[in-house]
Amino acid sequence: VTVTDTTELPPILPRAVDEKRRAVRPRFDASDRTFRAVARASGATVLAIMSLIGVFLAIRASDAISEAGFSFFTTSAWEPDGGNFGIAAVLVGTVLIACVAITLAVPLAMAVALYIVEYAPARLKQTLISLVDLMAAVPSIVYGLWGAYFLQYQVTGLARWIATYFGWVPFLGVDSADPNDPLSTSTVYTSSTFIAGIVVALMIAPIVCAIMREVFAQTPAGEREGALALGATKWGMIRAVVLPFGKGGMIGGTMLGLGRALGETIAVLIIISPVFVIQPNILETGSNSVASLIALRYGEATTFATSALMAAGLVLFSMTLVVNFAASTIVARSRSGAESEG
Amino acid sequence: MTTQTTMPEAAQDAQVGTRASASAGSTVTVPPVPVDARTESRRSTATLRATDFYAIVGALFASLSLTALLFTVVLPFNGRLGFIVVTYVCFLVSYALLVSFDEPGPVVRDRLVAVVVHSLAALMLAALVFVVVYTLVRGVEAMRNLNFFLEDMSSTGPLDPLTQGGIAHGIVGTLIMITIALVITVPLGITCAVFLSEIPGRFSRLVRTIAEAMTALPSIVAGLFIYATFILILGFDKSGLAAALAISVMMLPIIIRSADVVLRLVPGNLKEASLATGAGQWRTVWHVILPTARSGLATSVILGTARGIGETSPVLLTAGFTAAMNTNPTSGPMVSLPLIVFDFVRSPEPAQIARAFGAAATLMALVLILFVIARLIGGRGPGQLTARGRKRRAAQSRRDVERFESRAAVAAAPVSTVPGAGPIRPLEP
Numbered sequence: 141v142t143v144t145d146t147t148e149l150p151p152i153l154p155r156a157v158d159e160k161r162r163a164v165r166p167r168f169d170a171s172d173r174t175f176r177a178v179a180r181a182s183g184a185t186v187l188a189i190m191s192l193i194g195v196f197l198a199i200r201a202s203d204a205i206s207e208a209g210f211s212f213f214t215t216s217a218w219e220p221d222g223g224n225f226g227i228a229a230v231l232v233g234t235v236l237i238a239c240v241a242i243t244l245a246v247p248l249a250m251a252v253a254l255y256i257v258e259y260a261p262a263r264l265k266q267t268l269i270s271l272v273d274l275m276a277a278v279p280s281i282v283y284g285l286w287g288a289y290f291l292q293y294q295v296t297g298l299a300r301w302i303a304t305y306f307g308w309v310p311f312l313g314v315d316s317a318d319p320n321d322p323l324s325t326s327t328v329y330t331s332s333t334f335i336a337g338i339v340v341a342l343m344i345a346p347i348v349c350a351i352m353r354e355v356f357a358q359t360p361a362g363e364r365e366g367a368l369a370l371g372a373t374k375w376g377m378i379r380a381v382v383l384p385f386g387k388g389g390m391i392g393g394t395m396l397g398l399g400r401a402l403g404e405t406i407a408v409l410i411i412i413s414p415v416f417v418i419q420p421n422i423l424e425t426g427s428n429s430v431a432s433l434i435a436l437r438y439g440e441a442t443t444f445a446t447s448a449l450m451a452a453g454l455v456l457f458s459m460t461l462v463v464n465f466a467a468s469t470i471v472a473r474s475r476s477g478a479e480s481e482g
Numbered sequence: 483m484t485t486q487t488t489m490p491e492a493a494q495d496a497q498v499g500t501r502a503s504a505s506a507g508s509t510v511t512v513p514p515v516p517v518d519a520r521t522e523s524r525r526s527t528a529t530l531r532a533t534d535f536y537a538i539v540g541a542l543f544a545s546l547s548l549t550a551l552l553f554t555v556v557l558p559f560n561g562r563l564g565f566i567v568v569t570y571v572c573f574l575v576s577y578a579l580l581v582s583f584d585e586p587g588p589v590v591r592d593r594l595v596a597v598v599v600h601s602l603a604a605l606m607l608a609a610l611v612f613v614v615v616y617t618l619v620r621g622v623e624a625m626r627n628l629n630f631f632l633e634d635m636s637s638t639g640p641l642d643p644l645t646q647g648g649i650a651h652g653i654v655g656t657l658i659m660i661t662i663a664l665v666i667t668v669p670l671g672i673t674c675a676v677f678l679s680e681i682p683g684r685f686s687r688l689v690r691t692i693a694e695a696m697t698a699l700p701s702i703v704a705g706l707f708i709y710a711t712f713i714l715i716l717g718f719d720k721s722g723l724a725a726a727l728a729i730s731v732m733m734l735p736i737i738i739r740s741a742d743v744v745l746r747l748v749p750g751n752l753k754e755a756s757l758a759t760g761a762g763q764w765r766t767v768w769h770v771i772l773p774t775a776r777s778g779l780a781t782s783v784i785l786g787t788a789r790g791i792g793e794t795s796p797v798l799l800t801a802g803f804t805a806a807m808n809t810n811p812t813s814g815p816m817v818s819l820p821l822i823v824f825d826f827v828r829s830p831e832p833a834q835i836a837r838a839f840g841a842a843a844t845l846m847a848l849v850l851i852l853f854v855i856a857r858l859i860g861g862r863g864p865g866q867l868t869a870r871g872r873k874r875r876a877a878q879s880r881r882d883v884e885r886f887e888s889r890a891a892v893a894a895a896p897v898s899t900v901p902g903a904g905p906i907r908p909l910e911p
Binding site: 168171172176178183187192200254268272285301374400402403431435449453 | 563564588589591592595596598599600602603605606607609610611612613614616617620670671673674676677678680681685686688689691692693694695696697698699700701702703704706707709710711714715731734735738762763764765767785788789791792793794795798799820823824827835838839842845846849850852853857
């Protein structure tokens with residue numbers, strides 16, 4: 141084809157060979173096929189194990205649930221062999237402990253996350269991050285011991301003070317003690333939902349903090365500097381840039397913490413004195429949670445009692461699953477696009 | 483004095499003025515500014531000023547003395563906690579007042595938030611450190627006796643002194659259980675994580691969602707699951723193996739999730755380079771992805787291990803309880819350290835409580851050691867090498883060069899000159 145001065149297009153020649161579109165299917169050799177099969181099998185195994193948990197709990201629990209029906213959620217006593225059992229009391233206890241824990245843990249975790257990201261000197265940052273990670277790995281029984289043998293005796297004064305002056309607020313009253321009697325015993329303030337909640341708060345705070353810190357640290361530097369360049373104070377910059385950007389992480393981290401708080405067993409079990417009535421007063425002795433109910437009663441001999449425990453476990457399982465699903469969805473959405481391909 | 487080197491602002495203004503007038507085209511002459519008319523002092527760029535320091539110290543003194551006055555003379559208050567809380571509130575108020583004397587509203591709010599963030603962070607970090615230190619300190623009493631680590635509790639009652647009995651059976655049990663759990667979870671977990679990152683699709687997305695939701699599976703539910711299947715349905719006895727299975731169920735999602743995060747951080751161009759040189763998927767995974775992510779994978783396994791050895795409730799449901807040493811995981815009850823702590827602490831005897839703290843401190847020490855190891859080998863991004871690794875890589879590369887050169891020499895011997903067969907330069911490590 142020669143290029144001439146006139147802008148005449150060269151004639152399009154008919155194709156000599158009738159070309160077919162190439163198939164772009166990747167071809168795998170034997171080792172690749174084996175690898176893919178093994179990898180897929182491991183994924184399937186993990187999926188099977190995880191779904192079997194729900195299935196087996198449901199199968200074992202079906203006896204008790206069909207026997208109790210809807211009263212399983214409204215009865216507060218736990219006498220499975222007498223047919224009178226339900227999780228009303230333990231469910232309320234679980235939710236109250238988790239609420240106390242979240243109320244205390246979230247402000248603390250947020251303060252630590254903001255401190256690490258915004259205020260801490262650069263030299264200290266890595267140490268603090270490691271410290272928070274380490275705290276998330278501390279066994280729950282260590283927190284439980286601390287709560288039962290140290291915190292318990294330090295907090296009764298505070299609990300009594302709150303009950304005396306704020307007893308009119310719902311959940312904060314104490315029925316079995318007269319707050320105006322200075323000689324009344326302080327044992328009514330021990331082993332309470334409040335103390336268990338404080339301990340669980342310390343347990344979940346590192347986890348919540350780790351997620352919040354991660355999200356805060358991903359705030360785009362340009363917007364951060366833009367706010368500062370416009371004359372914002374540090375707090376103004378945090379409020380206008382860091383917090384709105386990290387909202388998803390804050391909500392998701394809080395919910396992941398909530399999931400952990402709902403399922404906590406041993407620390408709660410060491411501290412509370414278990415009761416099987418609905419105990420709405422968080423400062424008063426006696427509380428319970430689904431997890432500690434299972435740990436307390438797993439030794440029961442009859443098949444039916446075990447089935448009732450499985451039903452309680454199933455409720456706990458579904459509750460934490462829903463919370464975790466929601467949490468990881470929110471966190472994943474807030475992180476979308478933050479990861480980079482190298 | 484270095485101030486002479488910087489151009490004084492007035493001189494700069496003058497230059498700008500000259501340029502502006504020049505561009506305007508008029509002939510207004512600007513009077514020359516004498517450069518050394520005034521000596522400048524270097525500006526301080528520190529964010530902390532002396533007045534900030536005075537405000538904090540002043541507010542601290544004011545709040546302390548005000549609270550002391552309130553507690554001793556004016557109000558019928560007492561108690562250490564109350565004193566601290568009232569002092570803190572007084573401090574915030576007086577600090578805000580002091581700052582507001584010479585700063586506008588937004589700055590006052592900024593200062594207050596800074597104080598609150600610092601104090602809450604300090605409170606929480608102190609509380610967390612205190613939990614660990616308290617356990618270690620109270621554990622010293624039992625750990626001072628060497629028999630605590632060498633004997634079991636089979637011939638020791640709760641009333642016996644600390645010079646008898648120990649937690650050797652718990653230490654051995656913990657190690658056996660965690661070993662079995664690691665044998666199960668490490669291959670399965672890491673293969674599954676590789677599956678999630680290397681074979682994307684609808685199925686792997688489903689597996690990832692489920693595994694992520696299971697990371698916060700209540701540990702007691704894991705125990706209950708093994709209790710329902712392994713012990714009640716399959717009819718095995720409570721044993722160390724059952725406990726190890728329960729711990730595996732709990733650890734598996736944790737390891738999968740953190741390994742998945744690490745594998746996703748492997749740079750995509752490394753993978754593509756490997757595929758472009760003709761390696762298959764399996765070779766890419768084995769020779770590129772896994773070595774690149776090695777330190778991160780080790781960290782994720784170790785952190786999963788730390789979580790696994792500290793769990794009490796799965797072991798409580800599945801391991802049974804014994805006071806004697808049992809090294810056979812398949813038969814007879816076996817205990818772990820957290821389970822021993824839980825059992826000791828149910829006794830009111832001071833010696834048992836001391837043993838409980840000793841066992842908890844031992845457990846804590848194990849977790850600390852694991853954590854330090856994880857930080858030592860991990861904490862680097864994928865592909866980042868230690869000094870030793872870099873040296874090893876350089877030596878390897880040098881050997882490769884020698885090999886290539888010797889091969890090139892052999893190839894060049896019969897044929898006189900091969901164009902472009904010069905020595906291959908070593909890769910920069």
